[in-house]
Amino acid sequence: MPNPTAAMLVIGDEILSGRTRDSNMHHLAGRLTEHGIDLREVRVVADDPDAIERAARALSEAFDHVFTSGGIGPTHDDITAECIARAKGVPIGVRDDARAILQAHYDRQGGTLNDARLRMARIPEGATLIDNPVSAAPGFSLDNIHVMAGVPQIFEAMVAGLLPTLTGGARVESRTIRVERGEGDIAEALGQVASDYPDLSVGSYPFVQKGRFGVNVVVRGSDVDRLEAAMGALKTHFPEAAE
Structure with a gap:
């Protein structure tokens, strides 16, 4: 529900x-x-x-x-x-x-x-x-x-x-990984993960630090098992990423 x-x-x-x-x-x-x-x-x-x-x-x-x-x-x-x-x-x-x-x-x-x-x-x-x-x-x-x-x-x-x-529902949890690449470099893989996990919200939030571009990828949802599975998929695409 x-x-x-x-x-x-x-x-x-x-x-x-x-x-x-x-x-x-x-x-x-x-x-x-x-x-x-x-x-x-x-x-x-x-x-x-x-x-x-x-x-x-x-x-x-x-x-x-x-x-x-x-x-x-x-x-x-x-x-x-x-x-x-x-x-x-x-x-x-x-x-x-x-x-x-x-x-x-x-x-x-x-x-x-x-x-x-x-x-x-x-x-x-x-x-x-x-x-x-x-x-x-x-x-x-x-x-x-x-x-x-x-x-x-x-x-x-x-x-x-x-x-x-007030009556609430399931608490929404989030997980974040930091990828030291520009959005254009990760967009295709990120889109694939979002497609594979349509029940989750997958967002990309770019930053610039010391002249280098990077992205914080945030996954949100109420099913913790699905969140962990999506995080595993992201780490497969971006093995250098840090949580």
């Missing part, structure tokens, strides 16, 4: 402008691989309501899970929750349990739950809260869309709490 599929929707002008380097995609990809959920697509959209809504709806229809990052804070440009509610056709408003979480947090901190912070308690109808152990403001899951913060430390904590609640 194939693994569940996923997409990621990264939201924020700061990503598209180059001001902020996104690390959440890298983190999510690794955690999903470990959990047996295949990340198939990543989109980055601006803080534009129509763009967020369109992307969320399209990805939700195409994949088993959609993970979003960004746009759920207290400022005017934090519009993700409203856009996801519209994409799913449900109302949104301040929810008592989310408000209570925030109130308790600001009471502990000696702060005030003002109108701006109360925006973070606006949750679409029918959603399940995602715990935020770092700064309290919850994310949420609505149908198959999981909405989380953009701050990496908070995003990672939310992912850690969310993933155990």
Whole structure:
């Protein structure tokens, strides 16, 4: 049975402008691989309501899970929750349990739950809260869309709490060999191995080191025996390769 599929929707002008380097995609990809959920697509959209809504709806229809990052804070440009509610056709408003979480947090901190912070308690109808152990403001899951913060430390904590609640499949393993040849020299043999092992992913990733060309060949799959067999075939073609 194939693994569940996923997409990621990264939201924020700061990503598209180059001001902020996104690390959440890298983190999510690794955690999903470990959990047996295949990340198939990543989109980055601006803080534009129509763009967020369109992307969320399209990805939700195409994949088993959609993970979003960004746009759920207290400022005017934090519009993700409203856009996801519209994409799913449900109302949104301040929810008592989310408000209570925030109130308790600001009471502990000696702060005030003002109108701006109360925006973070606006949750679409029918959603399940995602715990935020770092700064309290919850994310949420609505149908198959999981909405989380953009701050990496908070995003990672939310992912850690969310993933155990999702059904995964077989963990995807990978093996790598380093071949000190150019891609053009290994392409034919590499294509043959890929053809002989269609159930595995065989990728070539070239590099240049000290003026010499080389390739890291990466084989990925969930069947360890097939992985080892493919690695044996690669070593037959490239006996000088190093793991």
